[in-house]
Amino acid sequence: MKSKILIVEDNYDVRENLSEILNLSGYQTLTANNGKQGVELALAEIPDLILCDIMMPELDGYGVLRILSKNPLTEHIPFIFLSAKTELIDIRKGMTMGADDYITKPFDDVELLDTLELRLSKRKAGSTGTVAEPRMINLLTPEQLTESLPASLLEGEIRHVNKKDLLYAEGQTCRNVFLVKSGRAAATKMDEYSKEVVTHLYQAPMIIGVTSALFGKYRETIKAMEDLQVLPIKKDDFLHFILQDRQVSFYFLHQLALDQIRADEKLLLQAFGTVRMKLASTLLELFPLYEKNGKAVIPISREELANIAGTAKETIIRCLSEFKEEGLLTIQDSDIIINSPRKLNELRY
Numbered sequence: 001m002k003s004k005i006l007i008v009e010d011n012y013d014v015r016e017n018l019s020e021i022l023n024l025s026g027y028q029t030l031t032a033n034n035g036k037q038g039v040e041l042a043l044a045e046i047p048d049l050i051l052c053d054i055m056m057p058e059l060d061g062y063g064v065l066r067i068l069s070k071n072p073l074t075e076h077i078p079f080i081f082l083s084a085k086t087e088l089i090d091i092r093k094g095m096t097m098g099a100d101d102y103i104t105k106p107f108d109d110v111e112l113l114d115t116l117e118l119r120l121s122k123r124k125a126g127s128t129g130t131v132a133e134p135r136m137i138n139l140l141t142p143e144q145l146t147e148s149l150p151a152s153l154l155e156g157e158i159r160h161v162n163k164k165d166l167l168y169a170e171g172q173t174c175r176n177v178f179l180v181k182s183g184r185a186a187a188t189k190m191d192e193y194s195k196e197v198v199t200h201l202y203q204a205p206m207i208i209g210v211t212s213a214l215f216g217k218y219r220e221t222i223k224a225m226e227d228l229q230v231l232p233i234k235k236d237d238f239l240h241f242i243l244q245d246r247q248v249s250f251y252f253l254h255q256l257a258l259d260q261i262r263a264d265e266k267l268l269l270q271a272f273g274t275v276r277m278k279l280a281s282t283l284l285e286l287f288p289l290y291e292k293n294g295k296a297v298i299p300i301s302r303e304e305l306a307n308i309a310g311t312a313k314e315t316i317i318r319c320l321s322e323f324k325e326e327g328l329l330t331i332q333d334s335d336i337i338i339n340s341p342r343k344l345n346e347l348r349y
Helices: 012-024 035-045 061-069 088-096 109-127 142-148 210-215 235-244 246-272 275-290 302-309 313-325 342-346
Strands: 004-008 028-032 049-053 079-084 101-105 159-161 166-168 176-182 184-190 196-203 221-224 228-234 295-298 330-332 335-338
Touching: 004 012, 004 035, 012 028, 012 109, 028 035, 035 049, 035 061, 049 061, 049 109, 061 079, 079 109, 101 109, 142 246, 159 166, 176 210, 176 235, 184 228, 184 302, 196 275, 196 302, 210 235, 210 246, 228 235, 235 246, 246 275, 275 295, 275 302, 275 313, 275 335, 275 342, 302 313, 313 330
Parallel strands: 004 028, 004 049, 049 079, 079 101
Antiparallel strands: 159 228, 166 221, 176 228, 184 196, 184 221, 295 335, 330 335
16 A cells, blocks of 8 residues: 655645655645644544645644644654755754654655655554664754753853853863853954954853853853843853763754754855845744743844844845845844844845
8 A cells, every 4th residue: 555645734845745755655645725724634634644744824834743643543653744855943942842764855865765664664563563773862942951960950040141242262271161041142253464254142041151061261252232131050060960961962963963964055155146035044043032922032233233134234234124125134223133034044045
Protein backbone atom coordinates (compact mmCIF):
# COMPACT_ATOMS: atom_id res chain seq x y z
CA MET A 1 0.00 0.00 0.00
CA LYS A 2 1.29 3.47 -0.86
CA SER A 3 2.31 5.69 2.04
CA LYS A 4 0.02 8.69 2.35
CA ILE A 5 1.77 12.06 2.78
CA LEU A 6 0.02 15.30 3.68
CA ILE A 7 1.61 18.49 2.28
CA VAL A 8 0.62 21.70 4.08
CA GLU A 9 2.05 24.61 2.09
CA ASP A 10 0.49 27.94 1.10
CA ASN A 11 2.78 28.55 -1.90
CA TYR A 12 1.06 26.97 -4.91
CA ASP A 13 4.22 26.29 -6.91
CA VAL A 14 6.04 24.66 -3.98
CA ARG A 15 2.98 22.60 -3.05
CA GLU A 16 2.42 21.31 -6.59
CA ASN A 17 6.12 20.60 -7.13
CA LEU A 18 6.28 18.56 -3.92
CA SER A 19 3.14 16.66 -4.81
CA GLU A 20 4.42 15.83 -8.28
CA ILE A 21 7.81 14.60 -7.00
CA LEU A 22 6.19 12.40 -4.35
CA ASN A 23 3.58 10.97 -6.72
CA LEU A 24 6.34 10.04 -9.19
CA SER A 25 8.20 8.37 -6.32
CA GLY A 26 5.27 6.12 -5.45
CA TYR A 27 3.62 8.06 -2.65
CA GLN A 28 -0.01 9.10 -2.35
CA THR A 29 -0.33 12.82 -1.57
CA LEU A 30 -2.88 15.08 0.05
CA THR A 31 -2.46 18.85 -0.15
CA ALA A 32 -3.65 21.77 1.97
CA ASN A 33 -3.02 25.45 1.27
CA ASN A 34 -3.13 26.67 4.88
CA GLY A 35 -2.69 25.35 8.39
CA LYS A 36 -6.37 25.17 9.27
CA GLN A 37 -7.13 23.06 6.20
CA GLY A 38 -4.08 20.94 6.99
CA VAL A 39 -5.37 20.05 10.46
CA GLU A 40 -8.78 19.17 9.05
CA LEU A 41 -7.25 16.88 6.41
CA ALA A 42 -4.90 15.23 8.89
CA LEU A 43 -7.77 14.35 11.23
CA ALA A 44 -9.95 13.12 8.36
CA GLU A 45 -7.34 11.10 6.43
CA ILE A 46 -4.74 10.16 9.10
CA PRO A 47 -1.68 10.36 6.80
CA ASP A 48 1.53 8.39 7.32
CA LEU A 49 3.66 11.56 7.34
CA ILE A 50 3.12 15.33 7.31
CA LEU A 51 5.21 17.94 5.46
CA CYS A 52 4.30 21.38 6.78
CA ASP A 53 5.43 24.93 6.02
CA ILE A 54 6.04 27.25 8.98
CA MET A 55 4.77 30.65 7.84
CA MET A 56 1.17 30.31 6.60
CA PRO A 57 -2.15 32.16 6.83
CA GLU A 58 -5.06 30.98 8.98
CA LEU A 59 -2.83 28.82 11.19
CA ASP A 60 0.97 28.62 11.08
CA GLY A 61 3.04 25.45 11.18
CA TYR A 62 3.61 25.66 14.92
CA GLY A 63 -0.13 25.74 15.47
CA VAL A 64 -0.61 22.71 13.21
CA LEU A 65 2.04 20.75 15.13
CA ARG A 66 0.62 21.77 18.50
CA ILE A 67 -2.91 20.68 17.63
CA LEU A 68 -1.97 17.38 15.99
CA SER A 69 0.57 16.39 18.66
CA LYS A 70 -2.15 16.58 21.31
CA ASN A 71 -4.64 14.41 19.43
CA PRO A 72 -4.32 10.62 20.05
CA LEU A 73 -5.17 9.96 16.38
CA THR A 74 -2.30 12.04 15.01
CA GLU A 75 0.28 12.39 17.78
CA HIS A 76 2.51 9.61 16.40
CA ILE A 77 2.53 10.79 12.77
CA PRO A 78 6.06 11.88 11.70
CA PHE A 79 6.04 15.66 11.30
CA ILE A 80 8.57 17.44 9.09
CA PHE A 81 8.80 21.22 8.81
CA LEU A 82 9.47 22.94 5.50
CA SER A 83 11.57 25.99 6.29
CA ALA A 84 13.37 28.76 4.41
CA LYS A 85 17.11 28.20 4.54
CA THR A 86 17.96 30.93 7.07
CA GLU A 87 14.99 30.62 9.43
CA LEU A 88 17.25 29.20 12.16
CA ILE A 89 15.13 30.43 15.03
CA ASP A 90 12.05 28.94 13.38
CA ILE A 91 13.80 25.60 12.90
CA ARG A 92 15.00 25.48 16.49
CA LYS A 93 11.54 26.35 17.84
CA GLY A 94 9.96 23.64 15.70
CA MET A 95 12.38 20.96 16.88
CA THR A 96 11.85 21.86 20.54
CA MET A 97 8.09 21.55 20.01
CA GLY A 98 8.50 17.96 18.84
CA ALA A 99 8.96 18.07 15.07
CA ASP A 100 10.82 15.02 13.79
CA ASP A 101 12.88 16.80 11.14
CA TYR A 102 13.03 19.78 8.81
CA ILE A 103 13.76 20.32 5.13
CA THR A 104 15.07 23.65 3.86
CA LYS A 105 13.64 25.50 0.89
CA PRO A 106 14.69 25.42 -1.88
CA PHE A 107 15.01 21.69 -1.25
CA ASP A 108 17.12 19.03 -2.91
CA ASP A 109 14.97 16.23 -4.37
CA VAL A 110 17.28 13.44 -3.21
CA GLU A 111 17.53 14.88 0.31
CA LEU A 112 13.75 15.20 0.43
CA LEU A 113 13.12 11.60 -0.56
CA ASP A 114 15.86 10.24 1.72
CA THR A 115 14.40 12.13 4.69
CA LEU A 116 10.89 10.85 4.00
CA GLU A 117 12.10 7.28 3.60
CA LEU A 118 14.04 7.46 6.86
CA ARG A 119 11.12 8.84 8.87
CA LEU A 120 8.61 6.40 7.38
CA SER A 121 10.92 3.44 8.04
CA LYS A 122 11.37 4.50 11.67
CA ARG A 123 7.62 4.78 12.09
CA LYS A 124 7.14 1.33 10.56
CA ALA A 125 9.82 -0.14 12.82
CA GLY A 126 8.11 1.34 15.86
CA SER A 127 4.67 0.07 14.89
CA THR A 128 5.90 -3.49 14.31
CA GLY A 129 7.71 -3.71 17.62
CA THR A 130 11.18 -3.67 16.08
CA VAL A 131 13.77 -1.90 18.18
CA ALA A 132 14.07 1.55 16.62
CA GLU A 133 16.98 3.92 16.74
CA PRO A 134 17.19 5.78 20.07
CA ARG A 135 15.82 9.30 19.94
CA MET A 136 18.17 12.25 20.17
CA ILE A 137 18.51 14.02 23.50
CA ASN A 138 15.60 16.42 23.89
CA LEU A 139 16.64 19.99 23.20
CA LEU A 140 15.95 22.33 26.10
CA THR A 141 14.34 25.71 25.53
CA PRO A 142 16.20 28.76 26.92
CA GLU A 143 13.59 28.95 29.68
CA GLN A 144 14.11 25.29 30.62
CA LEU A 145 17.88 25.79 30.61
CA THR A 146 17.53 28.74 32.98
CA GLU A 147 15.29 26.74 35.30
CA SER A 148 17.88 23.95 35.40
CA LEU A 149 20.64 26.25 36.70
CA PRO A 150 21.51 25.23 40.29
CA ALA A 151 21.04 27.81 43.04
CA SER A 152 24.79 27.83 43.68
CA LEU A 153 25.35 29.47 40.30
CA LEU A 154 22.79 32.21 40.94
CA GLU A 155 24.24 33.70 44.11
CA GLY A 156 25.84 36.71 42.42
CA GLU A 157 24.55 40.25 42.66
CA ILE A 158 22.53 41.63 39.75
CA ARG A 159 24.62 43.99 37.64
CA HIS A 160 23.01 47.03 36.01
CA VAL A 161 24.36 48.39 32.72
CA ASN A 162 22.99 51.62 31.32
CA LYS A 163 21.97 51.95 27.68
CA LYS A 164 25.02 52.26 25.37
CA ASP A 165 27.44 51.34 28.18
CA LEU A 166 29.69 48.26 27.98
CA LEU A 167 29.27 45.07 29.98
CA TYR A 168 32.78 44.06 28.96
CA ALA A 169 35.29 44.67 26.17
CA GLU A 170 36.99 42.28 23.77
CA GLY A 171 40.34 41.01 25.06
CA GLN A 172 39.54 41.30 28.77
CA THR A 173 40.02 38.21 30.94
CA CYS A 174 36.85 36.16 31.11
CA ARG A 175 35.92 35.50 34.73
CA ASN A 176 32.12 35.36 34.37
CA VAL A 177 29.36 34.54 31.96
CA PHE A 178 26.17 36.58 32.32
CA LEU A 179 22.53 35.52 32.49
CA VAL A 180 20.36 38.26 30.98
CA LYS A 181 17.54 39.12 33.37
CA SER A 182 16.08 42.08 31.45
CA GLY A 183 16.95 44.36 28.57
CA ARG A 184 18.83 43.65 25.35
CA ALA A 185 22.51 43.70 24.40
CA ALA A 186 24.61 43.44 21.27
CA ALA A 187 27.94 41.70 20.76
CA THR A 188 30.21 43.79 18.57
CA LYS A 189 33.63 43.51 16.95
CA MET A 190 35.74 46.31 15.51
CA ASP A 191 38.30 46.20 12.70
CA GLU A 192 41.59 48.09 12.49
CA TYR A 193 39.81 51.05 10.89
CA SER A 194 37.42 51.33 13.87
CA LYS A 195 34.47 50.07 11.84
CA GLU A 196 32.05 48.26 14.13
CA VAL A 197 29.80 45.35 13.26
CA VAL A 198 27.20 43.61 15.42
CA THR A 199 27.74 39.84 15.54
CA HIS A 200 25.08 38.69 18.00
CA LEU A 201 22.00 39.94 19.84
CA TYR A 202 21.01 38.95 23.38
CA GLN A 203 17.87 39.19 25.50
CA ALA A 204 16.47 37.36 28.54
CA PRO A 205 16.95 34.52 29.31
CA MET A 206 20.07 34.13 27.13
CA ILE A 207 23.56 33.66 28.58
CA ILE A 208 26.31 36.00 27.37
CA GLY A 209 29.94 34.89 27.07
CA VAL A 210 29.69 31.12 26.61
CA THR A 211 32.27 31.00 23.79
CA SER A 212 34.58 33.34 25.71
CA ALA A 213 34.41 31.03 28.74
CA LEU A 214 35.98 28.28 26.64
CA PHE A 215 38.89 30.52 25.60
CA GLY A 216 39.62 32.48 28.79
CA LYS A 217 39.40 35.89 27.08
CA TYR A 218 36.29 37.78 26.03
CA ARG A 219 36.08 37.45 22.25
CA GLU A 220 33.66 40.33 21.64
CA THR A 221 32.53 43.59 23.18
CA ILE A 222 29.07 43.60 24.77
CA LYS A 223 27.12 46.86 24.59
CA ALA A 224 23.71 47.50 26.17
CA MET A 225 21.10 48.35 23.53
CA GLU A 226 18.83 49.49 26.37
CA ASP A 227 19.10 49.47 30.15
CA LEU A 228 20.36 45.98 30.94
CA GLN A 229 20.27 43.73 34.01
CA VAL A 230 22.53 40.67 34.10
CA LEU A 231 23.46 38.09 36.71
CA PRO A 232 27.19 37.17 36.70
CA ILE A 233 28.01 33.46 36.95
CA LYS A 234 31.59 32.39 37.69
CA LYS A 235 33.13 30.96 34.53
CA ASP A 236 34.70 27.88 36.16
CA ASP A 237 31.50 26.96 38.01
CA PHE A 238 29.50 27.42 34.81
CA LEU A 239 31.81 25.16 32.77
CA HIS A 240 31.71 22.50 35.49
CA PHE A 241 27.91 22.61 35.43
CA ILE A 242 27.52 22.21 31.66
CA LEU A 243 30.00 19.32 31.53
CA GLN A 244 28.10 17.35 34.18
CA ASP A 245 24.76 17.23 32.36
CA ARG A 246 24.41 15.71 28.86
CA GLN A 247 21.21 17.59 28.11
CA VAL A 248 22.74 20.92 29.10
CA SER A 249 25.92 20.13 27.13
CA PHE A 250 23.78 19.32 24.10
CA TYR A 251 21.94 22.63 24.48
CA PHE A 252 25.15 24.65 24.29
CA LEU A 253 26.63 22.50 21.50
CA HIS A 254 23.44 23.16 19.55
CA GLN A 255 23.69 26.90 20.27
CA LEU A 256 27.32 27.04 19.12
CA ALA A 257 26.44 25.13 15.94
CA LEU A 258 23.57 27.53 15.20
CA ASP A 259 25.86 30.51 15.78
CA GLN A 260 28.35 29.08 13.29
CA ILE A 261 25.67 28.44 10.68
CA ARG A 262 24.31 31.96 11.23
CA ALA A 263 27.79 33.46 10.84
CA ASP A 264 28.40 31.50 7.60
CA GLU A 265 25.11 32.63 6.12
CA LYS A 266 25.73 36.25 7.15
CA LEU A 267 29.13 36.07 5.45
CA LEU A 268 27.50 34.86 2.24
CA LEU A 269 24.92 37.62 2.49
CA GLN A 270 27.63 40.25 2.96
CA ALA A 271 29.54 38.93 -0.03
CA PHE A 272 26.71 38.43 -2.52
CA GLY A 273 23.48 39.89 -1.12
CA THR A 274 21.88 43.17 -2.11
CA VAL A 275 21.33 45.95 0.43
CA ARG A 276 17.61 45.13 0.45
CA MET A 277 18.39 41.50 1.27
CA LYS A 278 20.75 42.56 4.08
CA LEU A 279 18.21 44.91 5.61
CA ALA A 280 15.37 42.37 5.34
CA SER A 281 17.54 39.72 7.00
CA THR A 282 18.52 42.13 9.79
CA LEU A 283 14.92 43.15 10.50
CA LEU A 284 13.91 39.48 10.63
CA GLU A 285 16.74 38.85 13.09
CA LEU A 286 15.44 41.68 15.29
CA PHE A 287 11.76 40.73 14.94
CA PRO A 288 11.66 37.90 17.55
CA LEU A 289 13.49 40.09 20.09
CA TYR A 290 10.68 42.66 20.06
CA GLU A 291 7.69 40.60 18.88
CA LYS A 292 4.44 40.79 20.85
CA ASN A 293 1.23 39.26 19.52
CA GLY A 294 2.65 38.91 16.02
CA LYS A 295 3.84 42.54 15.82
CA ALA A 296 7.24 44.07 16.55
CA VAL A 297 8.06 47.68 17.47
CA ILE A 298 11.83 47.99 17.12
CA PRO A 299 13.30 51.06 18.88
CA ILE A 300 16.71 51.00 17.22
CA SER A 301 18.89 53.79 15.89
CA ARG A 302 19.80 53.81 12.22
CA GLU A 303 23.48 53.57 13.15
CA GLU A 304 22.87 50.42 15.21
CA LEU A 305 20.77 48.98 12.39
CA ALA A 306 23.58 49.68 9.91
CA ASN A 307 26.11 47.98 12.22
CA ILE A 308 23.97 44.85 12.39
CA ALA A 309 23.37 44.81 8.63
CA GLY A 310 27.01 45.55 7.89
CA THR A 311 26.42 48.49 5.57
CA ALA A 312 26.43 52.32 5.60
CA LYS A 313 23.89 54.27 7.67
CA GLU A 314 22.88 56.42 4.70
CA THR A 315 22.17 53.30 2.65
CA ILE A 316 20.04 51.84 5.45
CA ILE A 317 18.01 55.06 5.74
CA ARG A 318 17.32 55.07 1.99
CA CYS A 319 16.36 51.38 1.98
CA LEU A 320 14.05 51.83 4.98
CA SER A 321 12.23 54.54 3.06
CA GLU A 322 11.75 52.12 0.16
CA PHE A 323 10.41 49.44 2.48
CA LYS A 324 8.00 51.98 3.99
CA GLU A 325 6.72 53.02 0.57
CA GLU A 326 6.21 49.35 -0.36
CA GLY A 327 4.16 48.71 2.79
CA LEU A 328 6.66 46.26 4.30
CA LEU A 329 6.90 48.29 7.51
CA THR A 330 5.88 51.57 9.10
CA ILE A 331 8.01 54.14 10.91
CA GLN A 332 6.84 56.14 13.92
CA ASP A 333 9.41 58.66 15.19
CA SER A 334 12.54 56.48 15.23
CA ASP A 335 10.71 53.18 15.86
CA ILE A 336 10.42 50.61 13.08
CA ILE A 337 7.08 48.77 13.20
CA ILE A 338 6.69 45.38 11.52
CA ASN A 339 3.14 44.02 11.48
CA SER A 340 4.05 40.84 9.59
CA PRO A 341 7.48 39.43 8.66
CA ARG A 342 6.12 37.41 5.77
CA LYS A 343 6.94 39.79 2.90
CA LEU A 344 10.31 40.65 4.42
CA ASN A 345 11.11 36.96 4.51
CA GLU A 346 10.56 36.72 0.75
CA LEU A 347 13.11 39.51 0.15
CA ARG A 348 16.00 37.54 1.64
CA TYR A 349 16.52 35.43 -1.47
